[in-house]
Amino acid sequence: MLEISNLKASVEDKLILDGLDLRVGDGEVHAIMGPNGSGKSTLAQVLAGREDYRVEGGTVRWDGRDLLALPAEERARNGLFLAFQYPVEIPGVSNAYFLKAAVNAVRRHRGLPELDAMDFLKRVKAEMKAVGMKEEFLYRSVNEGFSGGEKKRNEVLQMTLLEPKLAVLDETDSGLDIDALRVVADGVNRLRSPERSMIVITHYQRLLEYIVPDRVHVLAHGRIVRSGGPELAAELEQKGYAWLTGEADQARPAGAAS
Amino acid sequence: MSAPQVWRDAFAERAEALPGARLPWLARLRGQAIERFADEGWPTRRLEAWRHTPLALLGEQAFVAADGRAEVAAAVAQLRREAGDPEHWLVFVDGHHRPDLSTPGSLPQGCQVGSLAEALRQDAQGLEALMGSADEGSSPAALNLAFAADGAFVRIGSGVALEHPLHLVFVSATAEAATHVRNLVQAGANSVATIVEHHIGLADAQTLATIETRLALDRDARVTHLKLQRESEAGFHLARIDAQQAGGSVFDSHSLSFGARLARTDIETRFAGEGCEALFNGLYHADGRRHVDHHTRIDHALPRGTSREYYRGILDGAARGVFSGRILVAPGAVRTDAVQRTDNLLLSAQAEADARPELEIYAADVKCAHGATVGQLDEEALFYLRARGLDEAHARKLLTLAFAGEVLERIRDEALRRCAREILLARLPGEERMEESYA
Ligand SMILES: Nc1ncnc2c1ncn2[C@@H]1O[C@H](COP(=O)(O)OP(=O)(O)O)[C@@H](O)[C@H]1O
Ligand SMILES: [Mg+2]
Numbered sequence: 001m002l003e004i005s006n007l008k009a010s011v012e013d014k015l016i017l018d019g020l021d022l023r024v025g026d027g028e029v030h031a032i033m034g035p036n037g038s039g040k041s042t043l044a045q046v047l048a049g050r051e052d053y054r055v056e057g058g059t060v061r062w063d064g065r066d067l068l069a070l071p072a073e074e075r076a077r078n079g080l081f082l083a084f085q086y087p088v089e090i091p092g093v094s095n096a097y098f099l100k101a102a103v104n105a106v107r108r109h110r111g112l113p114e115l116d117a118m119d120f121l122k123r124v125k126a127e128m129k130a131v132g133m134k135e136e137f138l139y140r141s142v143n144e145g146f147s148g149g150e151k152k153r154n155e156v157l158q159m160t161l162l163e164p165k166l167a168v169l170d171e172t173d174s175g176l177d178i179d180a181l182r183v184v185a186d187g188v189n190r191l192r193s194p195e196r197s198m199i200v201i202t203h204y205q206r207l208l209e210y211i212v213p214d215r216v217h218v219l220a221h222g223r224i225v226r227s228g229g230p231e232l233a234a235e236l237e238q239k240g241y242a243w244l245t246g247e248a249d250q251a252r253p254a255g256a257a258s
Numbered sequence: 259m260s261a262p263q264v265w266r267d268a269f270a271e272r273a274e275a276l277p278g279a280r281l282p283w284l285a286r287l288r289g290q291a292i293e294r295f296a297d298e299g300w301p302t303r304r305l306e307a308w309r310h311t312p313l314a315l316l317g318e319q320a321f322v323a324a325d326g327r328a329e330v331a332a333a334v335a336q337l338r339r340e341a342g343d344p345e346h347w348l349v350f351v352d353g354h355h356r357p358d359l360s361t362p363g364s365l366p367q368g369c370q371v372g373s374l375a376e377a378l379r380q381d382a383q384g385l386e387a388l389m390g391s392a393d394e395g396s397s398p399a400a401l402n403l404a405f406a407a408d409g410a411f412v413r414i415g416s417g418v419a420l421e422h423p424l425h426l427v428f429v430s431a432t433a434e435a436a437t438h439v440r441n442l443v444q445a446g447a448n449s450v451a452t453i454v455e456h457h458i459g460l461a462d463a464q465t466l467a468t469i470e471t472r473l474a475l476d477r478d479a480r481v482t483h484l485k486l487q488r489e490s491e492a493g494f495h496l497a498r499i500d501a502q503q504a505g506g507s508v509f510d511s512h513s514l515s516f517g518a519r520l521a522r523t524d525i526e527t528r529f530a531g532e533g534c535e536a537l538f539n540g541l542y543h544a545d546g547r548r549h550v551d552h553h554t555r556i557d558h559a560l561p562r563g564t565s566r567e568y569y570r571g572i573l574d575g576a577a578r579g580v581f582s583g584r585i586l587v588a589p590g591a592v593r594t595d596a597v598q599r600t601d602n603l604l605l606s607a608q609a610e611a612d613a614r615p616e617l618e619i620y621a622a623d624v625k626c627a628h629g630a631t632v633g634q635l636d637e638e639a640l641f642y643l644r645a646r647g648l649d650e651a652h653a654r655k656l657l658t659l660a661f662a663g664e665v666l667e668r669i670r671d672e673a674l675r676r677c678a679r680e681i682l683l684a685r686l687p688g689e690e691r692m693e694e695s696y697a
Binding site: 073089093102 | 641648660
């Protein structure tokens, strides 16, 4: 169970999150939508533990723990996963090394034996097949020279390998064609289970046709301004955000009918 | 005091006992060399090429001579394992050849590998031409010429390919000792060889090592030279590598500098024929208050030469790294193609890097590119790794190693590449064990 109460966060002295409340129960999938610049990525980064984003107030409790007190790596080892909106390129670090180090960091923390090279390769190759990545991506530097879609697949690959308890997907669907979109949705749906929660940040209603969320929230001006069931996504598709944000009509989600 | 007069007195005492002392040409050469050093003394920071190199400490330090009999078998055996148990292995302790620790291995016909002292005693043919002159390099090179009693003497016959690298091991074993080593390498036409210099320090008190390695590459010879410097943290290491390349020859120089209180390596090559190629590849790491310094010079004296120079430095603590890369393109050296890049990674706010490209181009129709960067670890990449569960020390080490990887990958011999990587890994901060590499 994730419980965010009155969360305020700033970046470079600019207040971005301004009293955000959100509860995500075990096994639930919540979608967060909202106009560009409304603070969706800021929320994701604050949850993941990025220090550049300063928490100015509020609390985040996660399975009874104070999430904000943990450094990023401990959040990850405890099962929090963020699929980055803009995955970072790391020249000189092979994807295989990176994936194995990540898997074993989490396994050590869970008291499981580390995977050796053989077991790891077997496992990773199977998962790569599932997300439609060629094996050569193992031996390339992390995300270096990957296309937008390849980077997103690599994020989904990491998510399936790490089997998180709470996954936050930050616009993992942006810029994807329909095949890639299905891969992302499949990845999420395969992981769906009663003890796993997910926050799916998206700009498009399209993804939510494949991943049917339990709840949909609209984030605007650093707060959740509206929550509802899956039908809210369709409503937003039709009406845009302006009726919720009180702004001019340009704040309409991409692809919305005009 | 190691003031010039002290060295001149020491020379007067020891000259008679130096190998080859009876050779008139050599006696004359050594005499000229000690005069030059006595005259100039240690380079001061008033000299442009030594502006960033703090040698003042040296002038106040007294050094003794060592006989080379120190007990170092265990350390040498360990190094040998790290290097992958090489086929050809020559050990020098405090500047003296140690046959008891050396296994030259089986060498192909036409290939000669041995001690310079021995060659001087026998007045081996061609030595005079290889030995060099008193006016080359800076004054420490002259000091080296005056005092060098030993080193490696290597001749690769025309058309001979040495299959395995030749490893030369130089151990600074005795505290307060000054050692001077001179290595002479002659690579015949069309020959192929790889020569590795290991420099390790075992003494925990101050030592001084001067090293001069001279390589003559005949037509179309291909020589790879790799220097791996790991002197102790109280060691002063002053090295010079000087190559002369005949037409069509290829010289690859790798300099990996990890140890010493102060390490300075001057590397020069001259394209004395058309169509030469050179690779200058370097990596250095220093922490604490240590100083690491490379001065390189590639002389495109004749047309159609290609040079590639890539240096990377990793500086931590209050360490200082200096790189100066001079590229000369002589008038008429048309169709020269030269690239120089230097990148420094600062791991702390007190670390400092100076990089000075110096291009002097006197010919038309040439390609010369250069670039220099200084930066820190990428914060975004660090966070990405931590967000996947790697702790910060592991993430930092991984990114630092990735920065070095580009240089290491240019070392073609796999055993050498692995050895260099392991050594660097052991020196970087952070206890975190690394996964085995898949790269
Ligand atoms: N690192 C940063 N530095 C400065 N401003 C930032 C930074 N990250 C986000 N912002 C600002 O914070 C606001 C919210 O951004 P973000 O959380 O990325 O929005 P969204 O993901 O909803 O598009 C924007 O105005 C953006 O310009
Ligand atoms: Mg965003």
